[in-house]
Amino acid sequence: MNWPALTGRLLGYTDVEQIASIRTSFGASWAQQSPELVWAAVIVVAGLALWFYRRWQPNPRFGYWCLAGFRAIVLAVLVIVLADPVLQVTLVRYPPPVLWVAVDGSESLAIADDLPAETREPLDGAVGGTPPVSTGERPARVDYVRAFLSHERQGWLAELARRFQVKPFMISSAQGVAPLEEGDHAATEPPWWSRWTTDGPVTALGDGLEELARRQVGDNLSAVLLISDFDQNAGPSPVEAAKRLKAPVFTVGVGPVSAVDLSVDLLAPPTMKKAETSTLTVTVRQQELEQTPVTVRVWAESPTVAAQAASRQLVGERLLTLSSPVQTVDLEYTPDQAGRFLFVAEVDSLPAETITQNNRSERDVRVIDDFLRLLYVEYEPTWEWRFVKEVFHRDKLVGLRGFRTFLRSADPVVRETNELFLSTLTLPRSEFFEADVVFLGDLPASALSTRFCEMTREFVDQFGGGLVVIGGPRFGPGQLAGTPLADLLPVVVDPDARRRDDREFRLRLTPFASQYDFMRLGTPGEPSGDSWNALGKLPWYQPVLRVDPRATVLAEHPTDVCTDGKTRQPLIAVRPFGRGEVVYVGINELWRLRRLRGEQYYRQFWGQLIHRLGLSHALGDQKRFVVRTDRRQYRRGEEALVIVEAYDEEFRPLDEHRVPDRRLHGELLRPAPDEQGQRTATIMIPAVRPGVFEAKVGLATEGEHRLRVTDPLTDSVSEVVLSVSDVSIERRNPVRNVNLQEAISAETGGQSYDLTTVRQFLDDFQPPKPRETTVEILSLWDTWLTFGLVCGLLLLEWLGRKGVHLP
Secondary structure, three states: OOHHHHHHHHOOOOOEEEEEEEEEEEOOHHHHHOHHHHHHHHHHHHHHHHHHHHHHOOOOOHHHHHHHHHHHHHHHHHHHHHOOEEEEEEEEEOOOOEEEEEEEOEHHHHOOOOOOHHHHHHHHHHOOOOOOOOOOOOOOHHHHHHHHHHHOOOOHHHHHHHHOEEEEEEEEOOOEEEEOOOOOOOOOOOOHHHHOOOOEOOOOHHHHHHHHHHHOOOOOEEEEEEEEOOOOOOOOOHHHHHHOOOOOEEEEEOOOOOOOEEEEEEEOOOEEEOOOOEEEEEEEEEEOOOOOEEEEEEEEEOOOOOOHHHHEEEEEEEEEEOOOOEEEEEEEEOOOOOEEEEEEEEEOOOOOOOOOHHHEEEEEEEEEOOOOOEEEEEOOOOHHHHHHHHHHHOOOOOHHHHEEEEEOOOOHHHHHHOOOEOOOOOOOHHHHOOOOEEEEOOOOHHHOOHHHHHHHHHHHHOOOOEEEEEOOOOOOHHHHOOOOOHHHOOEEOOOOOOOEOOOOEOOEEOHHHHHOHHHOOOOOOOOHHHHHHHHOOEOOEOOOOEEOOOOEEEEEEEEEEOOOOOOEEEEEEEEEEOOEEEEEEOOOOHHHHHHHHOOHHHHHHHHHHHHHHHOOOOOHHHHHEEEEEOOOEEEOOOEEEEEEEEEOOOOOEOOHHHOHHHEEEEEEEOOOOOOOOOOEEEEEEEEEEOOEEEEEEEOOOOEEEEEEEEOOOOOOEEEEEEEEEOOOHHHOOOOOOHHHHHHHHHHHOOOEEEOOOHHHHHHHOOOOOOOEEEEEEEEOOOOHHHHHHHHHHHHHHHHHHHHOOOO
């Protein structure tokens, strides 16, 4: 007889292989503290039993001594029961390893692929015939997976359940990770895959795998079986998230690996200048359409309120013969009016295409008839100051009107008479907050008033402005220590630091530099490192204590480190602060970029930097009343969150008491009349806190919606355009992302399958059962065993007494 297995079943375990140890102890506190008292009490009661029979039962015989022994044992057992005897059993178990089955709950799994016969027939054979159709005319991807699981319920899936503890999950961007475990009545309940839905608006496998990694605590996970089409279009990298599971991920791909498809992407600058020519780039991608002629068209939908047909302008069209997987078309456009434009690139659908939603691409572009306003604060003219001024005087988005400077060392007469210069650094709020980017050069702390520092902090934090701090050789960034600006910086400055100029060095780019456009110098395809070599060797830099943990270092010293002894001294770093961004440059020697190519690299760096910092928000005085929404693209039936940031003439938060009815008034213009025949609806936007007004607006019809909100101080109208459609990003890619599928499995030690090969999983993955040691604490005093022992001993004593004729 297998005693360990029998003991395990009695204790509720079916997988006990060994009993490692058995030991007894007492649970009562008095018995734990002094176990000898228990045995002393046993001896005493046993002695009393013997004395009783010897004293009160004369003429002792052998039977009397047996009865005395029974009585002594009963009393001893009762004493031990009072001490709460405990049995500690150590069991060695080998439970089945845990296997998580994660299924993709995004909308792309509902795509019904038009599969060729050579692909469809093996798939039908793997799932036991053509699957039932849930919607439409053809089986969707999820229908094939459900049919496979149903077909293998008594075969491969049953063997999976026998060898593993299977826990199914659904990854959905809307619900996160939802368990699909079956209840106690799994035999009569519908299977878990019947609760699998495919209504997630995006595929965010990275988010789902990260949440699974957080759920892993306490679960002896052996592997993950991930079923998806791997059309990742949102969230973090699923490869990196899968590594955090610390277990192999076996991927099961669904959907075709190739299909007849034609798609377009439109690349347009987020901001254009009125009457200035910009380039629109259309990227055309194709599969299995070699030598097919297609017509590419680009339209500009005007922000006017005229009829849609009249407001749509053809930017250009090209007849293109498809000769490679990816081709580009460049079209030039010169806007003749300012406002919001929706640029649309499209190609005609072809008969063999399964997915046609990706034949159209849209970009929302702001055309401005305004200029960027730069404020450069410096102690004295430096080479950096001179060349930056020249660059932006010729920049079409800045020009002569957009660049203003305050030089502490400038002659007061020059400051008063030359419009380039500001006469004072403590500008009125109404003028200061019209700036878009502030440059802070090499200044002593005495030149920076508290009011200027506080307004600059508010400018970045509340208004989304950009701040560039440039370290110079004379004073250095340590002068900002102890000011309200110190907390904004990407670095922690040292007030006692002095420039280091003991040896020349070459600036070194970090791996993060390639993620920022202003760090990518030169022509496309030219390594940025080669372009930055134009700086040559730098003679000095300003050291700092350390890098702020929220900052990203883009360029660093090749050898010198911070006080932690590990981090290199940062030379260019960036960090977000509030709604804005701060860039730190530890040297004012970037003018040396002009050494080899003239202004090419220099203009690229500063031009792209101020475009990034300045064009992320409304320009100039427009920052005083900004209307925006949480998104630009919506699906029919969703609600748009309308956010209005309103300030008074001095850029202080607008108090609701200055607003009629304490609410802002807006109007929503729909693309078509509603059920009551109305195209317009009045929107009332209440205040949620000083200067911020919010409301939700329902979007029930497809098309372009225009939302107008009136500024209560100037009666001017601000307008935003919302696009509403039923086109899902999930339906823009008709094929499975095989590269991502294989990368996830390869990086985690798993393997890739599809529905025709996934049966090999049981042969490929045979992990050892995990060894678990379980300690069971059994209290003996309230068990049937103890009760039966006492009753049995009393019964034997009673029968013995009758046998020897004792009362």
